[in-house]
Amino acid sequence: MRMDRAELAGTGAALAFHAALIAALTLSLAHVQSTPEPPSMEVEFVEDVGLEAAAPTRIATPPPASQAPEIGEAPPDEPAPAPLPPATQPRVAPTPRPTPKPQAKPVQAKPAPAKPTPRVSRIGDDFLKGIADSPSKSDAPAKPAAATFSATARQSVGQAILRQVQPCADRQPFIGEDANKVRLTINLKLARSGRLVRPPTVIRTSGDPDLRAKYGDLLEDQVRRIFAQCTPLRLPAELYDTPTGGWNDFTFTYRVN
């Protein structure tokens, strides 16, 4: 089986192209721009308020314009007047606002305002004011980059949900020696507030038919109690509803140990 000239030429070109592509990718990946140390004030803000949503937020690429809604307390169903903006704020085109006044410390005013360095902290300067980030190069309002609900993001959000309700799951009473042989698949419909839009829905019950009949309702009761007690959930706002999915619709399995 011999190749003719055209095939040889094509194959050679393809190999050369792949080699060039791999080299280019390797070099570009190796040149990750080093990010400067963030101003000290911003680091302090992270430690104050960034505990709950730190893991889920890290999966967002890139971070949204404003971080405030995702790291504060989940707003109630009826938004109450508060210094924090409502969860939907990043989606609303912000009106141009004057650049926040420079901090009192001279050292913080040093960064050149003309070309801001890439932000490392997820907390904006205006976190406490609940306003949009500073305008970038142009005077146009900052447009939040679209978040994607990648497999990694889905996994992290799932872990965050289960971690938040686990204390309530741990309190569920013993219902029978063989109850652990039944497993429910549960779907949640969540509001942006982190509350349930409707009660958890059992979409599948697996296990022995007799055991399903015996324990199915009791396990569903437990799931309802768990989410009645351990909601609202605190989750990254930008991942609530993206073009590739979001935590507004979440499915998991439940069993007892």
Place this chain on the structure above:
Amino acid sequence: MRMILSLLLAGIASTAIAQDVSEPAPELVGGSVRTNVAIAVPVMPGDALGRQVSEVIVSDLRSTGLFTPLGPGGLPGYSVEEAGNPAYPSWRNAGVSALVSGYIEPRADGRMTVACYLHDVTAGRELTHQGFAVTSANWRQAAHKCADLVYSRLSGQQPFLDTRVVYVAETGPKNNRQKRIALMDSDGSNNRYLTVGRNTVVTPRFSPRGDKLVYVSYIGRKPRVLLYDVASGQERLLIPGNHITFAPRFSPSGRDVVFSMAENGNTDIYMVSVNGGQPRRLTSAPGADTSPSFSPDGRQIVFESDRSGTQQLYVMSSDGGGQRRISFGGGRYASPVWSPTGNMIAFTKIAGPFRIGVMNAGGGGERILTDGWQDEGPSWAPNGQFVMFHRTAQGAGATRLYAVPVGGGSARIMPTPVGGSDPSWSPINN
């Protein structure tokens, strides 16, 4: 070369596909905390009987060992309208997980309706409700039915609280004890005596429908099996003539009775129709074969026999075939009873003290449930979750009835007005 390219492209493609494969759904694992569920049972509105109904419900729920019922005293009242729509937040503040509410309402036919609601206070929703129409004299039964509704919904088990117990009531000194057949509700109320105590009686057993009894009466110092109709109080000998018969028990259909009969120095197991006829012999091995008990499907019978030299448990088919020993745990075994669920056999284990135990229906998996000095005569609750038995105190010889949960836990004493032995738990009342 083509092969190399194909492999390269296939590798790139498989990597891309692998990234799109959906992850399995994350799993939440709930705990299994061995704790009693706190249930509020406030006074039911609508009738003066409301407080008593609630008190019986509290007593029944406590007897299951699964709940910590609160009330009716000390709890706030509510209106008839609130029975189905309680203020969940206020009950949450009371520290309870569930609420039993309801009301009592007169009916046009002279009876009354006892409405029973069960609420999940934590989730803030109604779990179930049901109404029971009873005469005012039967208000206790409505309370038992309500308690059964709550027990079943919260435990996943079949009901067992609206039942009766027939037993041998024992009075008098140890050497001159009077023994009578007595019938009571499973909570000890409505106790009444079915025999007058002229003859010593033992081992009363309910029929599957609860309308008949079989028991042994010593007539002329010979044990004889009698068939007793609960409604009419009529009784008759199961086997006419002068035969020594004992250890009777109904078949699951209620149409036959298995029992032991001693003839020519050998005791064997027989079966006869409740309507009479010639008894059919099921065993013939040398020795004493006794205490037969049907499996709930009617296909097998467990019994005790000393054919091996000591009392042991054996299983055979209902026609007497395929007899095989199932007890090998050391010591002696007596009075086996097949569970209503079919998967276990309760027995009396004699190894020094007498203890109540259970084993798998096929043998093995033996567990001892009690720790008394002399515990014997097991009888299953109709849902298979409890075993009632009688315990003889060391020295005085007084006997009392106890019930122990099969899943583990302490035995609780049954409230009988006098000493009792040989209990038999009825099916659920209609």
